[in-house]
Amino acid sequence: MKYQSQKVAYWFFATCMLLLALQIIYGFIMAFAHVGFDVLHPWIPFNVARATHTNLLIVWMLTGFMGAAYFIIPDECERPIYWPRLAYVQLIALVVVSVTAVIGFHFGWWEGRKFLEIPRPLDYLVVVDVLLFVANIGMTIWKAPKITTTSIVLFFGLLMAAVLYLPGMIPTDHQTHDSFWRWWVVHLWVEGVWELIMGGILAYLLIRLTGVDRELVEKWLYVIVGFTFLSGILGTGHHYYFIGTPSYWLWIGGIFSALEPLAFLGMAIYGLALAKKGGRNHPNRIALFWTVGCCVMAFVGAGLLGAAHTLPQVNLFTHGTLVTAMHAHMAFWGAYAMLILAIITYAMPILTGRKLFETASATFAFWATNIGMIAMTVAFGVAGVAQVYLERRAGMEFLDVQRELQVHFIGLILAATLFTSGVIAFIYNFIRYGWPVGDVEETPSSGAAVAAPAE
Amino acid sequence: MLSKSAARAFFLSGTLLFSAVFIWLTVDTFQRIPAQTNAGDLTESVVRGKHLWEENNCMGCHTLLGEGAYYAPELTRVYDRRGPAFIGQMLRDPEAVYPGQRRMVTYDFTDEQVADMVAFFEWIGRMDLNGFPPEPTIGIAAAAIAIPGGKRPEIFSQVCTACHSLGGVGGTIGPALDGVGDRFDRGYLMRWITDPQAVKPGTKMPQLGLTEEQRNEVVIFLSKQREAGL
Ligand code: HEM
Ligand code: HEM
Ligand SMILES: [Fe+2]
Numbered sequence: 001m002k003y004q005s006q007k008v009a010y011w012f013f014a015t016c017m018l019l020l021a022l023q024i025i026y027g028f029i030m031a032f033a034h035v036g037f038d039v040l041h042p043w044i045p046f047n048v049a050r051a052t053h054t055n056l057l058i059v060w061m062l063t064g065f066m067g068a069a070y071f072i073i074p075d076e077c078e079r080p081i082y083w084p085r086l087a088y089v090q091l092i093a094l095v096v097v098s099v100t101a102v103i104g105f106h107f108g109w110w111e112g113r114k115f116l117e118i119p120r121p122l123d124y125l126v127v128v129d130v131l132l133f134v135a136n137i138g139m140t141i142w143k144a145p146k147i148t149t150t151s152i153v154l155f156f157g158l159l160m161a162a163v164l165y166l167p168g169m170i171p172t173d174h175q176t177h178d179s180f181w182r183w184w185v186v187h188l189w190v191e192g193v194w195e196l197i198m199g200g201i202l203a204y205l206l207i208r209l210t211g212v213d214r215e216l217v218e219k220w221l222y223v224i225v226g227f228t229f230l231s232g233i234l235g236t237g238h239h240y241y242f243i244g245t246p247s248y249w250l251w252i253g254g255i256f257s258a259l260e261p262l263a264f265l266g267m268a269i270y271g272l273a274l275a276k277k278g279g280r281n282h283p284n285r286i287a288l289f290w291t292v293g294c295c296v297m298a299f300v301g302a303g304l305l306g307a308a309h310t311l312p313q314v315n316l317f318t319h320g321t322l323v324t325a326m327h328a329h330m331a332f333w334g335a336y337a338m339l340i341l342a343i344i345t346y347a348m349p350i351l352t353g354r355k356l357f358e359t360a361s362a363t364f365a366f367w368a369t370n371i372g373m374i375a376m377t378v379a380f381g382v383a384g385v386a387q388v389y390l391e392r393r394a395g396m397e398f399l400d401v402q403r404e405l406q407v408h409f410i411g412l413i414l415a416a417t418l419f420t421s422g423v424i425a426f427i428y429n430f431i432r433y434g435w436p437v438g439d440v441e442e443t444p445s446s447g448a449a450v451a452a453p454a455e
Numbered sequence: 456m457l458s459k460s461a462a463r464a465f466f467l468s469g470t471l472l473f474s475a476v477f478i479w480l481t482v483d484t485f486q487r488i489p490a491q492t493n494a495g496d497l498t499e500s501v502v503r504g505k506h507l508w509e510e511n512n513c514m515g516c517h518t519l520l521g522e523g524a525y526y527a528p529e530l531t532r533v534y535d536r537r538g539p540a541f542i543g544q545m546l547r548d549p550e551a552v553y554p555g556q557r558r559m560v561t562y563d564f565t566d567e568q569v570a571d572m573v574a575f576f577e578w579i580g581r582m583d584l585n586g587f588p589p590e591p592t593i594g595i596a597a598a599a600i601a602i603p604g605g606k607r608p609e610i611f612s613q614v615c616t617a618c619h620s621l622g623g624v625g626g627t628i629g630p631a632l633d634g635v636g637d638r639f640d641r642g643y644l645m646r647w648i649t650d651p652q653a654v655k656p657g658t659k660m661p662q663l664g665l666t667e668e669q670r671n672e673v674v675i676f677l678s679k680q681r682e683a684g685l
Contacts, residue, residue: 033526038558045560046526047515112512114523149459173502175579176488178509179522180481215459222462229470233477242587243520244492245484250585252480316589320521320529387525395591397617397626398528399556 001350002441003074005084010351010436011091012067013344017427019060019098020337024420026053031416034402034409044106051105051117057332058115059098062130064340065161065197066091069137069154071347072204076151077144083136090132097125113178115186116168123169130162149218150203153225157196164188176244183239190331191232191260191302198298198339199225202267205291205346210278217274224266231259238310242319250312257310261303264335268303271295284349286362290342293370297334301377305330317392322405323384330377341426348430353438356429365425372419379415383408492582504575507568516559519579521587527559531588534580538613539573540664546572552617554659556628605679608672614663615673621680629660634682644674 001007029040029049038046070087074080081087101118104110110117118126137158141151168185172178203221207214237253271292282288305327309318318324345362349355356362383405390401488494508514514523519530533542544552546569549559564572607621616625621632639647646653648670651660665673 030526033557036557041558045516045558047512047524047560050515050524050526051512108511110512112509112514114514117512117515149463173505174488174492174494174497175505175508175520176492176582177485178505179520180484180488219457219459219462222459222466223457226462226466226469229466229473233470233473234480236477240484242584243522244488244582244584246487246491247585248480249484316586319587320518320523320525322525325525389593392589393591393593395624399553400627402557403627 001071001075001438002078003080004440005081005087006071006074007351007436007438008081008084008087008091009067009071009347011088012063012070013347014430015091015095016060016064016067016340016344017430019056019063020423021427022102023053023056023060024416024423026050026056027416028413028420031409031413035406035413047112048105051110052102054115055098055102055105055117059094061332061336061340062161063091063094064336064343065158065201066094066133068201068340068343068347069133069158071343071351072154072201073137073140073151076146076148076204077141078146079140079144081136082139082143086132086136090129090136093125093129093132097122097129113168113182116182120169123165127162127165130158130165134159134162148214149221150200150207150214153196153203153221154200157193157198157200160193161189161197164193179243180240180245183236187236187239188233190335191235191257192228194336195228195232195263196225198294198335199228199267201339201343202271202291202295205287205342206271206274206278208346209282209284209288209291210274211282212274212278217270220266220270224263224270227259227263227266231256231262235260235310238312238315241312241315254310254312258307260310261299261307264299264303268295268299283355284346284357286358286366287342287346289366290338290345293366294334294338294342297330297338297370297373299334301327301330301332301334305377305381317388318384321384321387321392322380323388326377326380326384329380330373333373344430348433349438351436351438352433354433356432359429361425361429361432365422365429368422368425369419370422372415372417372422375415376412376419379408379412383412493578496578496581498574498578500571500574501578503568504571504573504578507564507572508575511560511562520582520584527557529588530576530579531584532580534573534576536613537617538610539577540610541614541617542573542576543569544661544664548661551661553628554661605676608669608676610665610669611673611676614665618660632677632680634680636678636680637682639677641674641678644677645670648673 026049029044030046030053032038033041033046033049040049070081098118101110101122104119104122105117109119111119134155137155141147141155164185167181170177170181172181199221203217206212207217233256234252235257237249238257240249240253272295275288275292309315309323309327349357386405386408387401390396390404391398508519513519513530516524516527517530518524521529521531537545541552545559546562546564549561553559615621615632618626618629619632620627625632635644643654647655648663648665650662651658652662
């Protein structure tokens with residue numbers, strides 16, 4: 001690594017590992033409840049488990065993005081983090097706020113709004129924390145001798161993610177307004193600005209891992225994020241079909257969201273082509289696996305499985321069924337979880353100075369998580385389609401349908417066990433790397449040594 | 456070939472253009488929502504119901520307008536489907552309504568709060584949702600099955616079919632009611648639906664809290680359910 005201050009990324013990544021493990025535990029609680037095994041109900045009813053599962057997910061992803069930025073931006077811009085100590089303070093604050101939120105959920109301190117359950121007072125703290133982070137990264141770029149497209153795209157993605165948290169805090173008395181603003185956060189995050197963050201991190205990883213010319217990578221980065229916004233902004237309409245909003249959203253949402261897979265297709269082609277083209281044989285091959293895997297799984301999970309139910313004619317029947325859960329798992333996994341695991345896999349040897357590249361456990365982690373997640377997607381998908389036919393098309397009672405679906409949740413639990421074994425292997429590998437004691441390079445690679453003050 | 460600055464121009468212009476269109480559509484949508492959702496009927500009680508819905512994270516198990524979790528039933532049309540009496544029972548003691556089934560949290564709502572929730576569901580149920588939720592299109596529920604005894608009383612369709620089926624339509628938690636008129640007389644049926652425990656201690660069927668009039672209606676209807684009639 002180039003600067004001492006990049007080491008803070010290690011602590012962000014370690015936090016990710018911890019929160020991911022907790023998230024999975026709550027996933028199992030819900031899966032068991034679905035098969036009728038709900039002994040925890042008096043203490044952790046389903047809605048508590050669910051709020052915890054999804055909020056831990058969001059928090060570990062934000063933590064991962066922050067860690068990635070603290071690692072990447074100094075490297076790209078060739079100067080240390082502007083306020084290195086603030087980075088630690090800001091991590092601790094984020095952990096304290098999110099742990100408080102999750103504990104609060106268990107005592108009914110929440111807002112019952114899917115994905116935005118964090119109670120209002122803590123929302124403000126989250127915003128302040130993220131703004132401090134954005135300021136720190138922004139100052140680092142501002143004072144840097146060199147500004148790259150990759151770092152600018154990453155920065156704007158992070159800044160916009162912070163700004164777009166605000167519409168979710170608008171108070172409403174009307175359910176339609178409530179839902180309308182909620183999608184400004186949830187949709188415009190995952191199908192908008194988070195894709196900017198994804199594009200930035202992927203570009204960085206591909207440049208480093210394949211050695212392909214930066215100009216080429218960054219040009220396509222613009223094209224891809226261009227497609228993201230071209231389709232994704234009006235694509236928000238696919239959540240405005242049936243919530244009491246005008247029917248023109250059926251057209252607008254249908255057409256534009258059907259174009260959203262283009263950006264993910266772009267990323268898949270880009271990842272595969274650059275990996276093939278990249279002459280340089282980087283020793284960290286497993287990081288390249290995660291990077292290319294992310295491009296491909298994001299295309300399948302978000303692009304294809306998203307498109308599968310995005311047209312209003314289909315969504316009328318699948319809206320709010322387990323079909324959505326199927327898509328949600330593979331999309332979040334492929335696009336964002338794998339992205340963060342890719343940057344962690346790339347960064348760990350550099351942060352810790354240990355070159356544990358292609359170990360058996362690392363390879364196992366990659367395949368077990370991915371095969372497990374594909375199997376989970378199939379289990380959710382079959383259950384979802386069965387639910388659509390029995391409940392929505394044949395009009396059977398909800399609880400009767402759920403009993404028919406239990407067998408698929410047993411399948412889900414088996415698949416999730418394989419997935420979890422992969423996650424355990426990943427975390428085991430993470431721990432094996434040890435502390436962040438890696439050496440700081442003597443001279444930054446691109447000859448900007450003069451601009452790098454000693455820390 | 457495309458240059459990097461052209462790529463950047465594509466990104467920036469596309470983003471600006473579509474953001475502007477999106478904001479314009481948002482303004483337009485907010486002007487149209489009141490008419491589409493009967494915002495004039497948004498009484499204080501409905502608003503209190505909405506906040507109760509939120510404070511208790513009902514969406515963490517149920518869906519409403521198709522949004523939420525997939526553990527418990529979709530509630531957009533629950534007011535029509537089950538009616539206020541059933542909703543009230545469910546909010547007071549869910550395990551009595553669905554004994555031995557997937558469990559719902561028991562809330563200790565006041566009567567006023569129950570009324571607020573019901574008002575909220577009633578308001579939600581009358582929104583124009585562009586066709587959601589869809590009517591069943593295939594299978595038994597879609598076919599008009601001739602049931603003896605005339606039209607089903609509304610209370611029967613709302614409450615009884617949550618657990619029992621008749622002519623293949625309804626739940627499977629309790630036994631099917633086809634031909635029930637052959638097996639029991641009116642007196643027995645009346646005693647049964649008034650207080651199932653008194654007739655058969657330990658039964659899982661809950662006391663339904665129907666009015667005298669509703670019970671009469673249901674009993675007359677049930678007594679006409681004869682095998683021969685099918
Ligand atoms: C990485 C990108 C994506 C992620 C992480 C993601 C995640 C999710 C999640 C979590 C939901 C459930 C939201 C809720 O009900 O509250 C959802 C819903 C949905 N997504 Fe995505 N998604 C992504 C991309 C896409 C794309 C590209 C499309 C379309 C081509 C799409 C189409 C849909 C649709 C139509 C729904 C609504 C389902 C319903 O009506 O219940 N998604 N997505
Ligand atoms: C062992 C692993 C896991 C299990 C058993 C599991 C199980 C579940 C279950 C049962 C639900 C609730 C469905 C419902 O409402 O009925 C759920 C929701 C969700 N999970 Fe997981 N999960 C696991 C891992 C993950 C991972 C790794 C991710 C992200 C990468 C994830 C993301 C989500 C999301 C976004 C939702 C909300 C879905 C929606 O609203 O449509 N889960 N999960
Ligand atoms: Fe979306």
